[in-house]
Amino acid sequence: MAQYTRVSGSVGLITLQSPPVNALSAAVRQGIVDLMQRALSEPEVKSVVICGQNGIFCGGADIKEFGGQMSGPPLIPMIHAIEAASKPVVAAIEGIALGGGLELALGCHYRIAHSKARVGLPEVTLGLLPGAGGSQRLPRLIGVPAALDLITTGRHVTAAEALKFGLVDQITDHNTVNVAVKFAQRVADQPLDARRISTHPCLCPSDVAVLFEEVMQRVRRTARGAIAPIACVQAVRAAATLPYNQGMERERELMATLFTSGQARALQYFFFAQRAVGRWSMPSGARWDTSKPRPVHKAAVIGLGTMGRGITVALAQAGFSVVAVETQEKQLMEAKQAISGMLERGAKRRGVAPALDKINYGRNIQSVADVDLVIEAVFEDMALKKKVFQQLSAVCKPSTFLCSNTSGLDIDQLACQTRNPELVVGMHFFAPAHVMKLLEVVYGPKSSPLAVATAMQLGKKIGKVSVAVGNCRGFVGNRMLKPYLEQALFLLEEGATPEFVDQVLEEFGFAMGVFRMSDLSGLDVGWKVRLADGLAMPDPTMGQPTRLRQGRRYSPLGDLLCEQGRFGQKTGRGWYQYDKPGSQVAKPDPWLHSFLDEYRARHALVAHRIDHQEVLERCLYSMINEGFRILEDGIAAGPEDIDVIYVFGYSWPRHRGGPMFYAATVGLNKVLERLEHYYQAHPDVPSLQPCHLLRKLVASGSPPIQKWREVIKKVRSQL
Ligand SMILES: CC(C)(COP(=O)(O)OP(=O)(O)OC[C@H]1O[C@@H](n2cnc3c(N)ncnc32)[C@H](O)[C@@H]1OP(=O)(O)O)[C@@H](O)C(=O)NCCC(=O)NCCSC(=O)C[C@@H](O)CCCCCCCCCCCCC(=O)O
Numbered sequence: 149m150a151q152y153t154r155v156s157g158s159v160g161l162i163t164l165q166s167p168p169v170n171a172l173s174a175a176v177r178q179g180i181v182d183l184m185q186r187a188l189s190e191p192e193v194k195s196v197v198i199c200g201q202n203g204i205f206c207g208g209a210d211i212k213e214f215g216g217q218m219s220g221p222p223l224i225p226m227i228h229a230i231e232a233a234s235k236p237v238v239a240a241i242e243g244i245a246l247g248g249g250l251e252l253a254l255g256c257h258y259r260i261a262h263s264k265a266r267v268g269l270p271e272v273t274l275g276l277l278p279g280a281g282g283s284q285r286l287p288r289l290i291g292v293p294a295a296l297d298l299i300t301t302g303r304h305v306t307a308a309e310a311l312k313f314g315l316v317d318q319i320t321d322h323n324t325v326n327v328a329v330k331f332a333q334r335v336a337d338q339p340l341d342a343r344r345i346s347t348h349p350c351l352c353p354s355d356v357a358v359l360f361e362e363v364m365q366r367v368r369r370t371a372r373g374a375i376a377p378i379a380c381v382q383a384v385r386a387a388a389t390l391p392y393n394q395g396m397e398r399e400r401e402l403m404a405t406l407f408t409s410g411q412a413r414a415l416q417y418f419f420f421a422q423r424a425v426g427r428w429s430m431p432s433g434a435r436w437d438t439s440k441p442r443p444v445h446k447a448a449v450i451g452l453g454t455m456g457r458g459i460t461v462a463l464a465q466a467g468f469s470v471v472a473v474e475t476q477e478k479q480l481m482e483a484k485q486a487i488s489g490m491l492e493r494g495a496k497r498r499g500v501a502p503a504l505d506k507i508n509y510g511r512n513i514q515s516v517a518d519v520d521l522v523i524e525a526v527f528e529d530m531a532l533k534k535k536v537f538q539q540l541s542a543v544c545k546p547s548t549f550l551c552s553n554t555s556g557l558d559i560d561q562l563a564c565q566t567r568n569p570e571l572v573v574g575m576h577f578f579a580p581a582h583v584m585k586l587l588e589v590v591y592g593p594k595s596s597p598l599a600v601a602t603a604m605q606l607g608k609k610i611g612k613v614s615v616a617v618g619n620c621r622g623f624v625g626n627r628m629l630k631p632y633l634e635q636a637l638f639l640l641e642e643g644a645t646p647e648f649v650d651q652v653l654e655e656f657g658f659a660m661g662v663f664r665m666s667d668l669s670g671l672d673v674g675w676k677v678r679l680a681d682g683l684a685m686p687d688p689t690m691g692q693p694t695r696l697r698q699g700r701r702y703s704p705l706g707d708l709l710c711e712q713g714r715f716g717q718k719t720g721r722g723w724y725q726y727d728k729p730g731s732q733v734a735k736p737d738p739w740l741h742s743f744l745d746e747y748r749a750r751h752a753l754v755a756h757r758i759d760h761q762e763v764l765e766r767c768l769y770s771m772i773n774e775g776f777r778i779l780e781d782g783i784a785a786g787p788e789d790i791d792v793i794y795v796f797g798y799s800w801p802r803h804r805g806g807p808m809f810y811a812a813t814v815g816l817n818k819v820l821e822r823l824e825h826y827y828q829a830h831p832d833v834p835s836l837q838p839c840h841l842l843r844k845l846v847a848s849g850s851p852p853i854q855k856w857r858e859v860i861k862k863v864r865s866q867l
């Protein structure tokens with residue numbers, strides 16, 4: 149909807165009204181079309197101002213409409229009509245002008261923005277391009293290089309930056325609508341021809357062809373298979389090389405291709421999934437909207453290794469006072485230096501002062517007595533963690549929340565060491581903790597809704613996307629990683645190379661294949677866990693590792709590499725070789741290939757030809773199958789939780805929506821059929837056995853992903 153008022157006698161004020169972000173729904177578009185006609189027909193009205201209610205100009209097209217039959221007046225002619233109007237139209241931009249919202253403003257003759265407003269064309273993040281003339285008007289207004297930057301990244305810019313670009317005409321600290329109305333009165337009689345951006349020539353640098361070539365190469369390199377960034381470059385190239393009308397035609401063609409692509413559907417699903425995870429619930433029925441968090445002012449981090457340092461930086465940067473405790477003197481010194489460096493670099497990037505004074509360092513756990521929340525990040529060793537939780541429980545205020553950054557140990561066992569187990573949750577960060585967006589908030593059987601709500605809110609405050617999950621070995625992310633890693637090893641045993649498996653996964657869109665990723669994070673991490681589990685022990689009778697452990701197929705390949713001191717990048721050798729320890733350039737290693745040949749010969753394994761399809765299906769479907777088990781067990785409340793965890797924590801390509809959305813795209817019956825096929829071929833691999841929920845979903849006609857929760861509820865109620 150939109151509302152019309154006449155202000156100061158001669159200005160028609162059109163206010164977009166569609167909470168929460170004044171998206172351009174059919175009703176809003178209809179309102180704008182009708183009210184523009186009214187303003188143009190009233191002789192007293194000399195100029196028009198368009199603004200949005202509640203201090204928000206417009207969040208763009210209504211993304212919810214994209215999924216269905218679109219109705220109402222189309223956006224492109226609506227914006228053309230505004231630009232063609234005989235009376236000046238001024239956009240009063242408060243809050244945000246994004247996507248179609250900015251395109252609407254670009255159709256206006258003038259743009260006045262509040263100093264705190266942000267503008268941008270984020271369509272690329274939804275698998276689209278600015279398809280209401282944005283790709284053609286923006287380069288004409290601010291030049292090709294700046295337009296390419298904004299359109300291919302989708303980044304939001306501040307009002308000050310927008311003014312520098314010439315994207316807005318004026319910024320104000322006062323009431324933007326009042327300023328815009330006065331401005332509209334001043335320009336009421338001025339000629340409009342030069343203000344119609346579509347009539348401007350496109351501002352191109354002399355080496356524009358080289359520029360497009362360079363940008364296209366960069367975009368292809370970083371897109372990981374996403375098509376929208378490439379279409380964005382093509383659309384801007386059309387603006388630079390074609391007359392406006394032909395450019396608009398090209399924009400329309402490209403948009404039509406994107407609009408109906410699976411990638412746009414995946415990215416739009418993911419947009420809503422990110423928001424859905426904030427509406428968490430627990431099996432007890434506790435929910436985000438009925439559970440109040442308690443404020444946290446002062447926090448502590450215990451253990452300043454890789455993770456503790458990043459967590460300390462994340463907390464300090466968000467303004468929290470932090471007590472940082474490390475028992476080892478040498479580690480403490482190194483940590484202080486590393487944390488200060490990270491804070492200084494971060495502050496320089498953001499143009500603010502480094503938050504060095506937010507942190508108090510110490511070696512004694514007693515120094516955390518008065519904090520509101522503790523995050524433990526000591527070694528992944530249950531005995532040590534239990535001891536630390538006992539100490540914390542004795543030292544801290546009774547109301548202090550005690551959280552663990554464990555990668556997968558039982559939160560309940562830690563809670564049992566404390567006086568107030570209801571205040572214990574997992575806060576599982578991802579490395580590097582000050583950079584990675586994901587936080588798994590893990591509730592155990594005793595965790596209270598208060599503790600979950602507090603950890604979720606803290607996550608939000610430090611800029612994380614937080615997902616509440618249940619307590620089980622590996623939680624959601626690492627639990628699903630296990631069958632994925634396991635399949636990758638089995639594929640090596642059966643004839644594949646690490647290079648081939650990685651290539652297939654990287655072509656699929658992962659930032660790194662499974663073996664390059666293992667080399668980066670360190671092969672010793674998983675080895676220690678397998679040793680602790682009694683899995684990585686060599687067979688004592690044979691002096692040889694066997695391939696069956698605890699009743700199921702087991703690949704000792706990773707253990708054998710670790711026994712040789714091949715821990716990955718840090719030792720300069722792993723699944724690949726590196727020029728020196730710490731180097732990041734992975735090179736195929738002939739030693740590894742001979743080692744694999746010998747290993748296969750020793751175990752009478754005949755290498756067979758493994759193709760792309762087999763790598764993808766075995767690695768991904770086994771992981772997806774575990775995802776269904778996680779849903780069935782109630783560890784994740786819905787598929788969105790899993791998808792958000794995988795995109796933000798494990799570099800799953802966003803344009804494929806996440807593993808569960810991908811399963812829905814491939815077709816659940818196909819996933820089931822292929823899992824059945826592989827399970828038949830490998831009956832000693834339980835992770836390939838299709839789980840009950842997957843079968844149930846297929847039996848229910850493979851409903852769309854938005855309906856899975858209903859089936860999950862039924863399956864769980866029958867357990
Ligand atoms: C706006 C934000 C920055 C606000 O952030 P904040 O953190 O404050 O709040 P939330 O993110 O939690 O959002 C609150 C609430 O609002 C919902 N929401 C936000 N934005 C939208 C939106 N644009 N539409 C619908 N709903 C929205 C959000 O989901 C939350 O609700 P929930 O219930 O989920 O909690 C932030 O929200 C944000 O960044 N929003 C997105 C901004 C954006 O990306 N805008 C661009 C939209 S796409 C667009 O504008 C396209 C245009 O270029 C025009 C395209 C023209 C279309 C023409 C169609 C041609 C098709 C051709 C096909 C031909 C086919 C054929 O030939 O057959």
Ligand SMILES: NC(=O)c1ccc[n+]([C@@H]2O[C@H](COP(=O)([O-])OP(=O)(O)OC[C@H]3O[C@@H](n4cnc5c(N)ncnc54)[C@H](O)[C@@H]3O)[C@@H](O)[C@H]2O)c1
Pocket residue numbers: 450451452453454455456473474475476479525526527528529532536553554555556576577578579669
């Ligand atoms: N490294 C990762 O990628 C990663 C990712 C997510 C979670 N985690 C988890 O985070 C935790 C820490 O991992 P990390 O990689 O940072 O380990 P790390 O080995 O780098 O650091 C652990 C630090 O804890 C210190 N420490 C040990 N006992 C202590 C005590 N009683 N009091 C104070 N400090 C103590 C050690 O001196 C060391 O500096 C583990 O539980 C791990 O599973 C790690």
